[in-house]
Amino acid sequence: MSSIVPVRIFGHIGSPYSRKMVALMRYRQIPYRVTWGDPREALQSLGVAVPKPALLPVLLLPDDDEQPQALCDSTPLIRRLEHLYPRRSVLPRDPALAFVDYLLEDYADEWVTKFMFHYRWHFATDAGHAGNLLPLGYSVSLPDAMLQQMSVMLSERQIGRLGVVGSSDHTAPVIEASYRRFLQAMEAHLASQPYMLGTRPGAGDFALYGQLTQLVSVDPTPRDIALDLAPRVVVWTSLMEDQSGLELADTRWNDPVDLPSTLRPLLNEIGRTYVPAQLANAAALKAGEGTWECEIDGQRWVQSAFAYQGKCLSWLREEFAQLAKADQQRLLGALEGTGCEALLVGLV
Ligand SMILES: N[C@@H](CCC(=O)N[C@@H](CS)C(=O)NCC(=O)O)C(=O)O
Structure with missing residues (x-):
């Protein structure tokens, strides 16, 4: 279980991938908090490195040392979330x-x-x-x-x-x-x-x-x-x-x-x-x-x-x-x- 609860998401309402991930969090009943807009300032104030390239959405998930890590790319992020939160999976078992x-x-x-x-x-x-x-x-x-x-x-x-x-x-x-x-x-x-x-x-x-x-x-x-x-x-x-x-x-x-x-x-x-x-x-x-x-x-x-x-x-x-x-x-x-x-x- 992630120690970063709720999961922070930085996205834009005009970004299809941001909307994909927010809807997925809702369906999966994973506690989350969205910040709409540019993530850079917020990440810097949290002392978290900005991913390169910083494509939206950016999620804050725990790294191996349980420290917050800012990550992009919805497809691998969905798989990572499946490990952290197994309930209400979006991946068919077959x-x-x-x-x-x-x-x-x-x-x-x-x-x-x-x-x-x-x-x-x-x-x-x-x-x-x-x-x-x-x-x-x-x-x-x-x-x-x-x-x-x-x-x-x-x-x-x-x-x-x-x-x-x-x-x-x-x-x-x-x-x-x-x-x-x-x-x-x-x-x-x-x-x-x-x-x-x-x-x-x-x-x-x-x-x-x-x-x-x-x-x-x-x-x-x-x-x-x-x-x-x-x-x-x-x-x-x-x-x-x-x-x-x-x-x-x-x-x-x-x-x-x-x-x-x-x-x-x-x-x-x-x-x-x-x-x-x-x-x-x-x-x-x-x-x-x-x-x-x-x-x-x-x-x-x-x-x-x-x-x-x-x-x-x-x-x-x-x-x-x-x-x-x-x-x-x-x-x-x-x-x-x-x-x-x-x-x-x-x-x-
Ligand atoms: N493969 C990425 C694509 C993310 C992406 O392209 N995000 C767009 C917004 S929808 C973006 O940040 N574009 C900024 C840019 O291209 O500079 C994903 O699945 O998350």
């Missing part, structure tokens, strides 16, 4: 299903976030809204002149980064078509069960929720699309915010060898877009190339190579390599024909 959950989490964190970033900064109307709203997440009482100044700085910085995540006029149709298919797949799936992998949420649900907080309720263009195409997804996002009261006694995880048929279009979507992107990124990193390009959904995609996404692929493959042979086979059976199995080629 190892093959746990892998599917991991894949959904990774897809949400690394691909659904492209929808988020693209819609936030690509169209002038959305960028105008985001530029005005996001600085207020640091202080709602910011004087107008300072708000204006921060809005310009933030917008210029983020719009300048669009190309880095692969959003451009050229890739916009691919991203936007993928967002629509993703919403439609999730909408149909939610009509058959309340969470991605059963009647209780997994880490993947929280990762999807985090991105959706912004897509369905902050930025106007993706919000209108979601209201039109996916009302269940819109309401699910509100419900996911606080699942602290969900009684787990009668809940169940899906059987990985008999996944609901409604999950398949979502897995197909991952195989159609995220998988080729991850494979091309990994190949570019291996060849020492700064950019990669490949065909995604029939169109040419070009973007900078990302070491972090290369790491995500290695972690995913490690998860697979750690499975017993029989679980690997059950999993490959479940993924067969979705395109996701291409991530695991050469590992069996």
Whole structure:
């Protein structure tokens, strides 16, 4: 049990990963205290080293000597919290299903976030809204002149980064078509069960929720699309915010060898877009190339190579390599024909 109770979280309401972790803490009934805004000053006053890079959210968790340590990166943080607080786990017990959950989490964190970033900064109307709203997440009482100044700085910085995540006029149709298919797949799936992998949420649900907080309720263009195409997804996002009261006694995880048929279009979507992107990124990193390009959904995609996404692929493959042979086979059976199995080629 952690000696740092409640767990301190530093985040921003406009940060999908911050929202992912706060909702996870609520569902898991882990005592926490959130500080919204820039963590640096608070960490310095606590005498805790600021992580580099200091991405949001930052959590304070005990190190081996039970001293507070500031840590980022939601995916490993979720695993760390599972060790510290075993109740109300978000990781399915069945190892093959746990892998599917991991894949959904990774897809949400690394691909659904492209929808988020693209819609936030690509169209002038959305960028105008985001530029005005996001600085207020640091202080709602910011004087107008300072708000204006921060809005310009933030917008210029983020719009300048669009190309880095692969959003451009050229890739916009691919991203936007993928967002629509993703919403439609999730909408149909939610009509058959309340969470991605059963009647209780997994880490993947929280990762999807985090991105959706912004897509369905902050930025106007993706919000209108979601209201039109996916009302269940819109309401699910509100419900996911606080699942602290969900009684787990009668809940169940899906059987990985008999996944609901409604999950398949979502897995197909991952195989159609995220998988080729991850494979091309990994190949570019291996060849020492700064950019990669490949065909995604029939169109040419070009973007900078990302070491972090290369790491995500290695972690995913490690998860697979750690499975017993029989679980690997059950999993490959479940993924067969979705395109996701291409991530695991050469590992069996
Ligand atoms: N992989 C990280 C991603 C965290 C992340 O990218 N956070 C964003 C906010 S949503 C951030 O801090 N961005 C600041 C920056 O890029 O400078 C996680 O899962 O926590």
